[in-house]
Amino acid sequence: MTEDTRWARRPLSGYDVRLPVAEDAELTHVDPGTPGGEYLRRFWTPVAMTTQLGARPVPIRIFGEDLVIFRDGAGRIGLLHRHCAHRRASLEFGRIEERGIRCCYHGWHFDVDGTILETPGEPPTSKICGSICQPAYPVRELKGLVFAYMGPPGEIPAFPYLDSFDLPDHELIPYSIHSPCNWLQETENAIDPFHSVFLHGRVNGPQFPGLEHFVELPVVNYSRRDAGIVYSHARRVGDLVMLRFHDYLMPNLAQNGGMFQKLEKPKFFGRTSLTKWVVPVDNTNSRKFGWRHFNDKDEVLRQGKRDEVGWETVDFYGQTAHRSYEERQGNPGDWDVWVSQGPIAVHGREYLGKTDEGIAMLRRKLRRDIRAVAAGEKIAQVGGTPENPYPTYGGDTVLRVAKSNDDEALMRGLQQQVAEIYFAADGLKGEERSARIKADLKAKFPDSAG
Numbered sequence: 307m308t309e310d311t312r313w314a315r316r317p318l319s320g321y322d323v324r325l326p327v328a329e330d331a332e333l334t335h336v337d338p339g340t341p342g343g344e345y346l347r348r349f350w351t352p353v354a355m356t357t358q359l360g361a362r363p364v365p366i367r368i369f370g371e372d373l374v375i376f377r378d379g380a381g382r383i384g385l386l387h388r389h390c391a392h393r394r395a396s397l398e399f400g401r402i403e404e405r406g407i408r409c410c411y412h413g414w415h416f417d418v419d420g421t422i423l424e425t426p427g428e429p430p431t432s433k434i435c436g437s438i439c440q441p442a443y444p445v446r447e448l449k450g451l452v453f454a455y456m457g458p459p460g461e462i463p464a465f466p467y468l469d470s471f472d473l474p475d476h477e478l479i480p481y482s483i484h485s486p487c488n489w490l491q492e493t494e495n496a497i498d499p500f501h502s503v504f505l506h507g508r509v510n511g512p513q514f515p516g517l518e519h520f521v522e523l524p525v526v527n528y529s530r531r532d533a534g535i536v537y538s539h540a541r542r543v544g545d546l547v548m549l550r551f552h553d554y555l556m557p558n559l560a561q562n563g564g565m566f567q568k569l570e571k572p573k574f575f576g577r578t579s580l581t582k583w584v585v586p587v588d589n590t591n592s593r594k595f596g597w598r599h600f601n602d603k604d605e606v607l608r609q610g611k612r613d614e615v616g617w618e619t620v621d622f623y624g625q626t627a628h629r630s631y632e633e634r635q636g637n638p639g640d641w642d643v644w645v646s647q648g649p650i651a652v653h654g655r656e657y658l659g660k661t662d663e664g665i666a667m668l669r670r671k672l673r674r675d676i677r678a679v680a681a682g683e684k685i686a687q688v689g690g691t692p693e694n695p696y697p698t699y700g701g702d703t704v705l706r707v708a709k710s711n712d713d714e715a716l717m718r719g720l721q722q723q724v725a726e727i728y729f730a731a732d733g734l735k736g737e738e739r740s741a742r743i744k745a746d747l748k749a750k751f752p753d754s755a756g
């Protein structure tokens with residue numbers, strides 16, 4: 307075969323794919339009026355860190371909308387459209403008042419919900435105050451994050467409350483990091499356990515202390531929930547089977563296993579180290595908001611650094627732009643790869659394999675839900691209240707189980723059994739739930755106890 311024939315017989319040449327292919331707009335576009343944007347607006351979503359709220363209003367952008375956020379003198383938070391209802395001056399130049407904010411241009415005074423309190427240049431007979439308002443959104447403050455609901459005002463869902471928001475012995479520190487790419491790229495990273503084998507192990511060497519076993523290919527098991535997906539990945543190290551559970555809750559919330567652990571012996575129902583949302587800023591920018599969970603029981607290596615968690619920073623490897631290009635190229639992290647997929651990764655140019663089962667599952671679910679919203683149907687929402695929180699599973703269980711001839715089947719069985727024990731305790735809460743799960747695991751796997 308000549309060199310020329312060899313090139314002609316390849317399945318694809320560079321020339322075959324030289325033309326651009328449209329992105330998957332239905333899943334990736336979030337701007338006002340897009341089906342994806344309409345869907346995402348049905349959920350409470352984090353939009354700011356409370357540490358951003360100081361003496362001046364803060365311009366922010368969420369779902370392609372320009373907004374301004376501030377805390378007034380009375381301590382209330384306002385999230386308003388950025389351009390003043392009068393003649394569109396930006397309220398980022400406004401003055402924060404004891405009550406609300408005042409536009410710098412002609413002094414119109416708005417309450418935190420956009421109510422016009424005063425139009426000082428207008429005659430006393432003016433009807434403006436009662437007839438219009440500054441467009442605004444409802445907000446909720448929780449543990450250093452500000453959440454907003456940006457959907458139709460008649461359809462505000464209950465604010466979701468997960469058990470992981472109040473785990474005993476967990477200190478939650480908020481953080482936020484920008485990525486100059488579409489939101490789906492980062493969020494898909496959270497449902498792709500196979501990248502850990504390569505990015506965090508085989509290709510670059512171990513990146514996370516205590517998780518060196520990530521180099522082994524995992525056995526992965528996915529379970530569907532109404533409002534998301536739970537999955538676990540299992541790996542064998544000697545006579546131990548490491549089972550790591552992840553939560554993915556629609557549309558953009560993920561919780562993983564523990565950080566900085568020492569998984570050298572059996573362990574029951576360890577809890578998550580991260581609760582994080584990937585929030586679209588617009589079609590080609592996103593911002594993660596989350597809490598890093600600090601908890602000495604799971605993080606026995608004590609390598610977490612509270613003072614490295616905050617605005618544009620978090621205390622584990624490869625999560626921000628703030629490394630030299632040389633360093634990022636030499637040992638790329640999660641942030642580098644999801645940004646490298648492009649401003650909007652083109653699904654039509656991907657080739658998904660068996661290891662992308664989670665990605666495909668998430669995309670199918672998103673597409674179904676986006677279409678349901680477009681058809682005027684109700685979609686499942688994460689529930690829960692502080693008194694009766696929504697159960698989650700992110701975290702690690704380690705069992706001592708001898709290797710079998712069909713170890714993959716054995717690990718699949720273990721994943722099922724552990725998941726069933728986790729799910730069976732959904733009706734319980736707090737310490738009672740945790741104690742039940744641990745007792746049931748102990749009874750089922752006596753060799754792992756003690």
Ligand code: FES
Pocket residue numbers: 390391392393394395409410411412413414
């Ligand atoms: S533009 Fe804001 S008061 Fe005139």
Ligand SMILES: [Fe+2]
Pocket residue numbers: 495501502506640
């Ligand atoms: Fe990762």
